[in-house]
Amino acid sequence: MLFSKGWKQNWLFNLPVFTVAILFAFAFLFLGIQTASAANDPVTALFSDTTTTVGMTLHWTNGALAGDEATYTILQSTDGATYPTTVSSSIATTTDSFAVTDLATNTLYWFQVIATGGTGDPATTTLVAGFTLATPPGTPTVTSTGATTLNVTIDAATNPTTASTTFLVYDSVQDVAIQADGTWGASSTGWLTYSQLGAGSATTTTGVATNTAHTIKVLARNGQGINTAYSSSASSYTLAATPNTPVAVTSTAATTLTITLGADNAATTYLVYDSAQDVALQVGGTWGASSTAWLTYAQLGGGSATTTTGLATNTAHTIKVLGRNADGVSTAAYSAALNSYTLTSVPTTLAITVNDNNHLTATWSSPATTDYAENTTAGTNSGWVSTASFSSTGLSCATAYTFRAKGRNGDGVETDWASSVSGTTAACGGGGSGGGGSPSPSVTPIVVVPTPVVVTPVPVVTPAVPATTPAEVVAPSVVVTTPVVPVISYNFTKNLVVGSVGTEVRELQKALKDSGHFTYPTITGYFGNVTKNALIAYQQANGLTTSGQLDSATRAVLNSGFVASTPAPTASVSYNFTKNLGVGSVGNEVRELQKALKDSGHFVYPTITNYFGNVTKNALIAYQKANGLTASGKLDSATRSALGSGSAPVSTPAPATVAPASVTTGYVFSTNLYPGNNSAAVKALQQKLKDLGYFTVTPNGNFGPATKAAVVKFQKDRDLKPFPGFVGPGTRSALNAL
Known part of the structure; x- marks a missing residue:
């Protein structure tokens, strides 16, 4: 057996060393690969x-x-x-x-x-x-610059101003939001970018109602459509619209003005402003400071007439209206204005001065712009004049005449007539009843002393008249008039009527002046109403037909005493006018023009003033009409030529008329003067205005209605608006320049 049991159990230890090494290498390699593939595990x-x-x-x-x-x-x-x-x-x-x-x-x-x-x-x-989320926007800025517009400026806060952030500008009072075209509409369509909303500048929105409340707040939204909270809000009213023009501004009395506003255009309050007097209508209908005069439409009559009081007689008023919204912001412009004068009062203190036996003068006090006096007995009038007097000439001697007067304000609205007064001319001169018999013939002697020839008049003897009984004196059956045959040096050869000019008119005026019928201070050579009335008086006194014309019968009476003599020289204008003149002109040429117009019977102002005002203008227009010239009221080249050629005959030049010496010579007006003042400065003002032909009574230093009326006339001639009737810096400067 190759392996014992023990060997089997310990086989690894029985292997050769190199074999064990190889097995461990393979095992490590295999295990190492598996570990590397799972070393970093992703989340x-x-x-x-x-x-x-x-x-x-x-x-x-x-x-x-x-x-x-x-x-x-x-x-x-x-x-x-x-x-x-x-x-x-x-x-x-x-x-x-x-x-x-x-x-x-x-x-x-x-x-x-x-x-x-x-x-x-x-x-x-x-x-x-x-x-990330958006930041709530900052508080917007909201203003109104028009009646139907609203300006909104948003504050993006820390939000990016790119397209990732959108904003909703919301009006919580009107429940609308700004749209892309600047109008207002539904919130769902109102999400706009920073650029669309002005990029930090104001966005002007339109279509908003006049004088309405608006409370504006802003939302922001991030790129994922998540909204922020609203910003803080800002409020504003749109402006009120420019008020409508007043329907009517009229005067029904000397110290009242009646105002009817135009239709209400939704302003919260209105200011009714009189720019001519710098006052505004107050609660109760008086006038005062603008700061206390913002009233509602109902307080101002609600479209019916409002009667205002406490105004001065015959003063100019220019009425316009301003509106204000609920924020107290006024409209940018006033309404169109209406103008009116308060009524003037009826002339007062009408009195008659007896000048002589054919001349009466009516005077009165009046704040009117112009006055009109009438001799109702003679059927003559002054026309509308700026002086408070009327000289009525050519009247019959020892005769009562009745006068009346009225005025009109700056708008031409007339007063009633003042109560009539009467005056009687002086007693007739010459003649008289004898101790008995029939009345003596009524004879008006004419003794003419022509210039430069002096002719001794032939004495006129009145025949003795038998005595009469008292009954015969009281009720004579016939009054016999025997014309006197005067010795005169001029033979009248043609008939003369109103409008005639020349040497024969001058000689007629001389004859009538010597007879006591022509009382005008100078011989003019112009046959006007003064000459006509004088001739009628002469014809009445001498039993002639009162035609008011130098007819053949009157010429025969005048010529019956003619004695040939050296003809009187024909006078002509002795001054050569070299420049054109108009209203506002002053100086020596104006003085000479007034003298020429006075000699022609057209300039009837009592003094030569050397200032070309409306009196001189009107006289020049009358002269131009009488001489077939363009009635421009200016001394133009054609009129200068006519004057220079002697077509406006005047009396043989007398010494130059000198403006009356006065306390104003060298006087410098340094303080403002107002009605009610009484001072030497006022007296100097009156004398100055008298010299210039504006003030007709004796200076007394008391600034009363007559002085104010004269100041107004002076200011109007020089366009010193608004003709306030007191002497301020502008009027003082104009007076000191003269």
């Missing part, structure tokens, strides 16, 4: 949860083969292609989860968990983990 069931804005937790199941890997390594990627970030490289193989931190908000991540440390290759498991 399974890899997933993530507990996601926040900056982190998430990874979970896995350890490898089923229980390999001999030593650790797990976690790599991080944001593109899935490269894994540049090692989160951790020393995670124990007994661990089955790991919290990843320090991630970016709303960002997509990939992760790899790698088993390493065994004898084989690393075992890798990959996971697309998803997006």
Whole structure:
């Protein structure tokens, strides 16, 4: 037997040494291969949860083969292609989860968990983990710049501004969200990117109702459609629309104004502003500061007329309206404006001054822009004038005349007539009844002393008249008028009527002046109403037909005493006008123009002022019409030529008229002056305005209605709006420049 039992039992030890070595080599080789293939066992069931804005937790199941890997390594990627970030490289193989931190908000991540440390290759498991959460947006900025628009600026906070983050801008009051086209609509279609919402700038939204409330808050959503909480909210009202133009602004009394607003356009409150007076309508219908004047539509009449009080007589008012929304933000623009003057009051203190036996002057006080006086007995009037006086000439002697006056405001609305007053011209001159017999003939002597020839008048003897009984004196059956045959140096050769000009008119005026009928201060050479009335008075006094024309019968009476003599020289304009003049012009040429127009009977203002105002303009228009010129109211080249050619005859030049000396010479106005003031400065103002033709009464230093009216006229001539009637910086500057 080759092997004993003991040998069989110990066969391994009985083998040759080399044989045992070979068996161990094969065994090691076989066992070593099996161990290498399971050395690094990959994890399974890899997933993530507990996601926040900056982190998430990874979970896995350890490898089923229980390999001999030593650790797990976690790599991080944001593109899935490269894994540049090692989160951790020393995670124990007994661990089955790991919290990843320090991630970016709303960002997509990939992760790899790698088993390493065994004898084989690393075992890798990959996971697309998803997006971190978005951050709640910051509080938006909300403003309104229009009645139907709202501006919204969002705050993205820490969210990426790429397309991965979308936002919902929600109006919780109106239950709408901003849409891609800037309108407002359903929330379901309102998720927009940062770029679509202005990229940090304001987004102007449209289609919003006027003066409505809006509360805006914002949601953010990450790339996986997971929403954040809302931001804090911001509120705003859209602006109110520009108010409608007032329907009417009228005056029904001297101190009231009635205002009717246009339709309500949903403003919370309104400001009714008078830009001419810089005041606003208050509760109760008075006027005051704008800061206290924001009133509701109902407080302002609700579309019906509101009567306001406490205004000055005949003052300009420009009314416009501003709106304000519920946030207290005013509209960008006022409504269109309406203008109105308060009514003026009826003229007061109407009085009559007796100038002579054919001349009465009516004066009055009035705050009106222009006044109109009427001699109702004579049927004459002043026309609408800016001076509170009316000189009525060509009247009959010892005769009562009744006058009345009215005014009108800056809108041309007239007052009622003031109560009429009467005045009687002075007693007739010459003649008289004798001791008995019939009345003596009514004779008006005419003694004309032409310039430069002086002719001694032939005495006129009144025949003796027999005595009469008292009854015969009281009720004469016939009054015989015998024309006097005067000695005159001019022979009238043609009939003259209103509108005639020239030498014969001048000689007629001289004759009538010597007879006491023509009382105008200068001989003008123009046959106007003054000359007509004087001629009628002469014809009445001499038993002629009162035609008011120099007819053949009147010429015959005048010419019956003609004695040939050296003809009176024909006067002509002695000044050569070299430049055009218009309203606002001042200086020597204006003075000479006024003198020429005064001589022609067109400039009737009592003093030469050297200021070209409306009085001078109107006189020039009358002269231009009378001479067939274009009635421009300006001293243009054609009118200068006519004046220079002597077509407006004047009396032989007298010494130049000098403006009356006054306290204003060299006076500088340095303080504002108001109605109610009483001072030397006011007196200087009155004298200045009197010199300029605006103030017609004696200066007394008291700033009353007449002074205010004169200041207003001065301001209007110089366009010193709004013509307030007091002397402020602008008016002072204009006065000091003269």
